[in-house]
Amino acid sequence: MPFKRHVEIGRVALINYGKEYGRLVVIVDVVDQNRALVDAPDMVRMQMNFKRLSLTDIKIDIKRIPQKKTLVAAMQEADVQGKWDKSSWGRKLVVQKRRASLNDFDRFKLMLAKIKRSGLIRQELAKLKKESAS
């Protein structure tokens, strides 16, 4: 019931709207009730409304508004990218991107593969049913 992911300095968030959609950023300061100052290794530090951010579980240990190189070093130490890639959220995003980029032929091959797989599963199930019935 209580909130687990808090807005705090060092909280890693995912931008879910706008030009920077899909980018992982770190909250380095809070401007006011609605806005935060966010930063990432490969972008200019900018302010963003909280509504555009989705908080993640990852948090790094930094002081308020660190220098860029301090931020990069802290992110390397905490292995933010690695943790993100291992997390189920990060993995899901990769799958979603792959599904969206499927070509018409790819979708056809996927359909064939799904039919084949479910055919095999049904066979096994039928075998098991027969065994349990007898």
Added chain:
Amino acid sequence: MAPKQSRNPELIRGVGKFSRSKMYHKRGLWAIKAKNGGVFPRHDPVAKPSPAAAKPSKFYPADDVKKPLLNKRNPRPTKLRASIAPGTVLIILAGRFKGKRVVFLKQLSSGLLLITGPFKVNGVPLRRVNQSYVIATSTKVDVSGVNFEKFDDKYFAKKVEKKKSKGEGEFFEAEKEEKNVLPQEKKDDQKSVDAALIKSIEAVPDLKTYLAARFSLKAGMKPHELVF
């Protein structure tokens, strides 16, 4: 000849770097004058051949007839979409073969696209189709072994029947003689085009079943988000 480069670079629009006197020197007008004895060379106008005296017209029309406006239109075949290249698999959207996935061969001079099923795979013969009724996928088939040079719009023109003289009695009976039998020549053309195509199609796994199946929108598919 390359367009003439100005010797006077533009600082901003309308203002050159060099003054009139500087440009006089840069262009070497003093040298041209010196060569011509201190005066700028001038040439007398070439005598234009005077037009032969036009005879007064014998007839003037009573009303002023308006001349139609000049039409300089240069008709050319429709611009082919960048996504369509020989060998591309296309999805036909309308007509008898809607939903069928076919192979594109070339664009004809009328702008229409020449396609083939291949016939053995999905029943679509050598046919013309308009670019607007087609979705181009990014799947390509190798058409290097196929010779489709001889096909053009004339190949697909309807056969014009000679008009029989109107004899009342036998008029209705004689009409039903020739139904549309496809000439053997066209069947052979289809076979020769498809032979090489089918070989390259079978080289890719699942491509043959892909071309045999029709495309349809299923639940949850959003056309504007689909990548073809």
